[in-house]
Amino acid sequence: MTALTRAQARDLIQGLSHWTRGYAPLPGAADELIGTDGTPRPAWARLAEALGPMSPGDLARGFGSAERHIREVGISYRVHGEAADRAWPVAHLPVVIDAAEWRAIAAGVAQRARLMEALLAEIHAGGEAPDGAPPAAAIVGSPNYLRPLVGVAPPGGRHLSLYAVDIGRGPDGRWWVLNDRTQAPSGAGYALENRIVLSRVYPALMERLRVQRLAPFFAAFRDGLAALGAREEPRVGLLTPGPYSETYFEQATLARYLGLPLVEGDDLVARDGSVYVRTVSGLKRIDVLWRRVDGDYCDPLALDARSRLGVPGLVAALRAGGVAMANMPGAGAVEQPALMGFMALQCRRLLGEDPLLPNIATWWCGEPAAREEALGRLDTLAFADAFVPGPSTLGAELDAAGRAALAARIRARGVDVVGQEVVRLSTTPVWRDGRLEPRPFSLRVYAAATPNGWHVMPGGFARIAERPDARAVSMGEGTLSADVWVLADAPVARVSLVPQERIRRVSGHLPSRAADDLFWLGRYLERAEATTRLVAALAAARLEGGEGGPGDETVVRLEGLVRSLGAVPEEEEEEEDAGEDGDPVGEGADAAPVAALPACDLARTALDDAAAPGSVAASIAFARRAASHLRDRLAPQAWRLVADLSPGAPPGEEAAASPADTLDRAHALLERFAAIAGLVHENMTRSDGWRLLDMGRRIERGLAACRVTGALAGAGATSADLDALLDIVDCQITYRTRYLFGPAPAPVRDLALIDPNSPRSLAFQAERILEHVRALPRLHEDGLPEPPERLAAALARGLAIADAATIDAPTLAGFEADLADLADAIGARYFPRGAAAARPEKLSGLA
Template sequence: MAATSDEAGQGAGQAAAGQAQAAGRPRPSQRRVAQWMRDYARLPGIPDEYIGSEGPRAVWTRFFDAFAALSPAEIERRFGAADRHLREAGVTYHAPGEAAERLWPLSHLPLLIDEADWLQLSAGIVQRAELLELVLRDLYGEGRLIADGAIPAAAIAGSAEYLRPVCGVKPPGGRYLSLYAADVGRGPDGRWWVLSDRTQAPSGAGYALENRLVLSRAFASLYKSMNVERLAPFFEAFRDSLRASADRDEPRIGVLTPGSFSETYFEHATLARYLGFLLVEGDDLAVSGDRVHIRTVAGLKRLDVLLRRVDSNSLDPLELDASSHLGVPGLIDVLRKSGVVVANMPGSGVLEARALLGFLPSLCRRLLGEDLKMPHIATWWCGQKAAREEVLSRLDDFAIEGAYGRTVPGFASHGPVLASELSPSEREQLKAAIRDRGIDYAGQELVRLSTMPVWDHGRLAPRPFVLRVFAAATPDGWIMMPGGFCRIAEQLDARAVSMGDGARAADVWVVSDKEVSTRTLLPASDTVRIRRIAGVLPSRAADNLFWLGRYLERAEATLRLVRALGTHQRDAGEGAPGALQVAERIQRLLVAWGAASQNARMQPAKVAAEALQAEERFGSGLNLVRAAQRTATSLRERLSPDAWQVITEMAERLANEIEDDDGVISAAELTLQELASFAGLAQENMNRAAGWRFLEMGRRAERAINTTRFARQFAYDEASDEDLDTLLTLVDCQITYRSRYLLAPVLAPVRDLAVLDPYNPRSVAFQVQALNEHIASLPALKETGLIERPQRLAVALQSTLTTAEAASLDTKTLFGLEQDLLSLADAIGSHYFPHGPNASRPEKLTGLA
C-alpha cells in the first residue's frame, strides 16, 4: 500500500505548531501535544491514521487536545490503573508453542475512526459478509458456481476445510455464517482494504470487549466526551440472533472451547460470561438420538446452539478428523437432523483460502449484481496456468502464501515467504514447488501495513497495525461491531501482525459527532422472568470446582505445617523442651506428603523452604497453589475477578525468591491470610447453587482428611503437651480450647475438639456433617429410589463420628477414619464426574429439559 511521495514524511508536530501560531500564543495543552508529536512522521510511502493526505485528521486532533488536558502524572497514573486491571483480572493469552500464559499486552492509546470513515468500512464489510454467505450456500448446496466455471473445482477441492460430510446439509437456523470477521488496513488510496477473511471461528471479539472495559475505565471522562459508540448493542443483537435461531423459546447456548490450553481461552470465558452462555468442551457434550446434550451433575440436559471456537475438522471424530479429542462424536449427524445450531457452520473455513480471493470480484457481480465496495490485496492463485506464470516471472514482487493456510508448503515459516529474502537454493526450491504443484500456492502483492500512533516513553510514534472488524448476522440483516480488535506490530516494516510475535493490542473507538446511546447488555426489568438458579452445571465444571477446593485446602495444610515448623525450630533454639521432637515429626509429615525431599530431613530450614517453594515437589505450597490456579483457569467464567486475583497473588508470592527463615514464615502467614480471603469470597459472594456446593465439598472433604492426619500424628496415645499444642495450632483451635478448658492440653479433650465436636468448624465431624448436607441437596442420578453411594458413605461416617468417644480414637481408629474419608471423596468424584462409557448416564435421558 503506497502513498504519493509528496505526502510521505509530513510531521504532525510541525502541523500542530503551525496551527498554534495561527491562533496566537499556544495553550499549555497545545504545547504538550506539539512536544509529543515533535518526532512523529509518516513512514515513506505508508498511509497513517493520524496524518492524512491533508495533515492531522480531525478525530485525532480532538482526542489529543482532550488527552493533553491531563497532567503527565495523571496520565501515568491512569496508564498504571489500566495495567493493574489487566493483571488483577488475569487477562491473558497463550502464545503459540508456549504452555505458560502471557499478560495481555494492551496499548494505552486507542485506534480512532471517525463516523464517516466507519460508514465506508461498514458498507464494504456487510456486503462482503453477505457475498460469502451466498458462496457457502452454493458450495454446500446446488454447486452452480463450480458447475458454471465461476470457481475452479480445484480451488475448493484442494482445501482441507471443504467438508464433504456437510454437503447437502441445510444449516439449522438458516445461516452458514453467524459471525464474520475481516482483517483490514488502510489502502494506498486512503480507503480501507481487506487483508484476509475470517469465517472459520473468528476470534478477537472477546478481547475487543476486554480492551474496551479497561480503557473506558482508565479514561472514563475522555471516553464519554469523545462520544464513542458502545459495543453492547452489537453483542445484544448477536446474542438475540443466536437465541432466535433455535427451535424453542428459551434455548440453551454453549460456547465450545478447545480448553484452557487454547491460545485464546480467556476470550472464550469472557464471551460466555458476558453473553450468559455455558462454556463447554467436547467432553462435556454427548449425542443421543437427534440432539446434543450437556453432561451435568443432574444428568443430561439438551443443548440448542453451539457457538464454536473449535476448528471444523475437529468437531466430530466419527466423520471428520478421527484423532480429534476436541469435538463431539455424532455431531454432524445431529446437524443433518437439524437437532442443533452450530455457529459458524462446519466447513465455513473454506472461504479463508487465498485461492478464492481472485474470484470474489466476479462472484460479487454474479451473486449481488454489483462491484465489491471494498478491495482486497491483489492475489494470484497458482493453480491456474496464467497466474502461475505471472508469479514465476515476477517472483520478487510477490509474497508467496499457502493457498489454503498460513504455512507455505515446503517451508517452516508460519507466514508468507518473500522470494527476495531467500538463498539461491531456496529460491529454486520454491520455483520448482510452484511449477510442480501450483494449486498449493498463491502470490500476493507485497503490502506494508499502514500505521497509527502509539505511546512510546512520553512521545508518540507510528507503528504498523491490523484491524479486525466483526459483523453478526441477525434476522434484520448484518450488524457491525462499532470498533474491533486491533493488533500493533513493533517492527516498522511489518507485513503481518500476530499476537505471538510480540504485538500489542489496542481498543478501537468509533467516534460520533453526536451523543451516543449508553445501552448495556442488561435487559429491561419488565422483560425478565425471575430466576433463582443460575442454570445447569456441566460435570467438568463441577469436577474442577471440587478439585479447586481440594487443592486450596491441601495448600493450607502444607502452609500451616511450614509455619509450625518455623515456630518450633525457633523455640528449639531457645531451649524449649519437646520443641525439637515436634519439629522432627512435622518434617517427617512434610516429607511423607511430598512437600519436601528425603534428603532435606533433619535440616528444618531446608525442609520449610522446600515445602513452601520447591516447584519439583508435588506437595509444596507453590505447587499446590499453581495446581489450584490451573484448575481455576478452566473456571474463568464462574470465578469473580476478586477470587481470581487472590489465587494469582498467592502464586506470585510463593514464586518470589525468599532470602531467610523469617521470610519463609512470613510468606506462609501471608498466603494463609489470602486463603482465608478466598474462603470468605466463596462463602459470601457465590450463589448457593450446585457450583458452590462442589467447591465447598472439595474443601470440606480435604479438610477432614488433613485434620485426621494431623490428629494421627500429634494426638497419639503418648502425645506430649507440645504435640497436642501443635495439633490445636494446626487446626486453628487454640482459642476455642483455652476458652473451654482452663488447663494445658489434655489428650481426650483435644481429640474431641479436633475430631468429634460437631460445633467446631475445623473438626472432622463438622466437615462430614456439611458434606452430608451438600450431598443431600444434589439431585439423585438413579431412578431406583435407593440411597446413592456418596450419601451412604457420608451418612455412615456421620453416624460413626456421632457415636464415637474421644478415648477410643487411637491411631488405628484414626487411620481407618482417614481411609473412609478418602473413599467418600473418591465416591463423590466417580459419581458426579464420571469418565468413560458411564458418562452419558442413560437412565436420565427421559424428559430432558
C-alpha cells in the same frame, strides 16, 4: 459536537506539540493522524481536543491504571507452542475513525459476510459447480474443506453466524481486505477488553467524544445465536478447545459476558440425533454451540480421528438437525488466500453487486495465466501458502538461488502458492517514550448474523506492528493491540446486555467438568493450607529448641507426618547386603542415595519443593491449574488471589533456611489462604458450584484432622504434642476458655474430631458435606438417598455418637477410609464420563 474545519483541526493538533513534535507519516504510506493533504484528520482532531486538558501526569496515572487492570484481571494470550501465557499488549491510544468513513467500512464488511454465506451455501450444496464458480481445486485443496459436511443443511439455516475480516488502509486512502476469517473468528473478546482498559485511561472521554458502544453488537450476536435454536428458550454453549488454547482467556471472557456456559468436547455427548451437556443434574440438551474448535476437530468419528477436542457423533447430530453450530464445520473453506483473486467476480455473480471493499491483488498459481503472471513478477510480489493464511516471502528479498527455488516450486506445485501485491499499510499514532510515533496497523472487524441481517461491530481491534516497516504481508502478528473508536454524529445511548425479564433465583446447570475442577480446586487449596499449618507447627517447635533428635518427640512426629504426606522427597536407603567386592547389591548401586534432609531444611523443603507431590508448592500449582480451567466462573479477584499464591520468598530475595524465616513465610501464606476462604464464603452465590468447591475443602480438612490427630494425640502423646495439635486445628483459645488444666488427650481429640461447633473438626466437616449433598440436584425421584448422601449421613452419625476417650488408630483409619469413599462417590455421581452420564428420569428428551 459540531464538525471541525481543517484550520481548527490543525490548531488543535498544534496545541499538542509536546506530543507530536517530530511526528511524520512514513514515506509512501497513509496515516491516521495526518491526512493525504497533510492536515489532521477530523476524527483525530476531535480526540486531540479532548486530550488537550490532560497533563502528562494525568495520562501516566491512566496508563498505570490500565496496566494494573491487565495484571489483576489476567488478560492474556498464548503463542502457539508456548506453555506460559503472555500479558495482552494494549496500546495506550485508540485508532479513531469518524462516522462517515465507518459507514462505508461497515457496508463493505456486511456485503463481504453475505458473499461468504452465499459461497458456503453453494459449496456445501453438492452437485456440479455452476458457471463462473471458483475452480474446484481452489476450494477442495483447503484443509478446512470437509467433505462429510457437503449436503448437510445447516440447522438454523446459516453456515456463518460470526464473520471477521482483516482490513488495512492503502496508500491511496482506501480500505482493502487482507484476510477473511470464517473458520472460528477470534478476537471479539479482546476487543471488549481493550475497550474496558481504555475506559480506565480516559474516564468519561468516550461519552464526550460519542464513541459508539460495543454492547449492541454483542446483544445482536447473542440474539442471532438464540435464533438458531429450535426451542423458544434454547440452551446455547461456547465450545472451547480448553485452557491450553491460545485464546482461552478471550473465550472465557465472552462466555461470562454473554451468559453462556463454556463447554469442552468432553462435556458433551451426542445421542439419538441430539447433543447433551453433562451436568451435575444429569444430561441436558444443548441446542446451539458457538464453535471455537477447528472444524475438522469437531468429531473424531466423522472427521479427524486424532481429535481429542470434539464430540463423537456431532456430525450425525448436525445431519439430524438436533443441534445448530456457529459457525458450521467447513465454514473455513472460504477463508484461504487461493480464493482472494476470485472474490470480485463471485460478488457480482452471487450478489449482483460490485465489491465495496476490494481485495489486495492476488494471483493463484493453480491457474496457468495467473501462474505465468506471478512468475514474471517474482521481484515485485509476495508469495504465500494458498490454503493456510500465514507469513509470506518477498521475492525482492530473495537471492538468485532463492528466487530460482521459488520459481521451481511454483512450476511444480503452483496450486499451493499465491502471489500477492505488496500493500503498504497506513500508520496510526502510538505513544512511545512521551511522544507519538507512527506505526503500521491492520484492523479486524466483526459482523454477526441476526434475524434482521448482518450487524457490524462499531470498532473491533487493531494489530499494530512494532517496527515501522509497513508492508502488509510482512507485518505478522504485530506487537500491540488497540481499541478502535468509531465516533458518532449524535449522542450515543447507553446499552446493557442485562435482559429485562422475569426474576430468577436459580443458576444455570453446572457442567460436570467445571464441577470437577471446582471440587479439586477446593481440595488442593485446603491441602496446601493443611501442609502449611504443619510447616508452621514444625518451625515453631524448632524455635523452642527442638533439634529433631529422639529427645524431641513432637518434632520427630511432625517430621514424620510431613514425610508421610509426600511433602518432601523420599529418602533412599542403601541395601545392607553387598556383593563379593563390597558394593551394594541391587539396581542403581552406582547411584548416590538421596541423603536424609537436615532437620533445619525439612520445613522449608515442604514449602518450596514443587517436585514433591505433597508439598505446598505442588498443591498450589495443582490449584492454579484447576482455577485456570474456571476462568469463566471465577471472579477476577478470586483468580488473582489463586494465581498470585506462592510459598516462595518475595521477588528478588532468597528463601532463608532459619526456622524463624520459615515460620514467617508460613504465617504469611496462611493469611492468603484465609483471604481466599473469605472471598469464597462471603462473595460466592450458594450455587451448586460453591457447594462442590466447599465439599472439596471439607473432604481435605477432614482427612487432615484425622492424620494430625493420629500423629499427635495417640497413645503416649506428650503435652507438647497436644499443644502443637491445638495450634494446627486453630483451637488454642477455645481450649483454654473451656479447660483450666493443660492439654489432655481426650479433650484435645474432642475439639479436633467430634465437636460439631469446632470449624476444623471432622464432625463439622461431615455435617457441612451432608448439608451440601442434600441440596445438590438428584437424578432419581424415588425418594431414596443417593450414594454420596448415604455415606455422608453414616459418617456424621458415627461421629455424633463417638467417644473422644476411646478413639484410637483403627477408628481414625476408619474415618479416613469413609472420607475417601465419600470423595469417590461424589466423583462418580457428579463428574461422570462417557457412558456413566445419565439423564434425570423426571425429564423428557428435550431436557
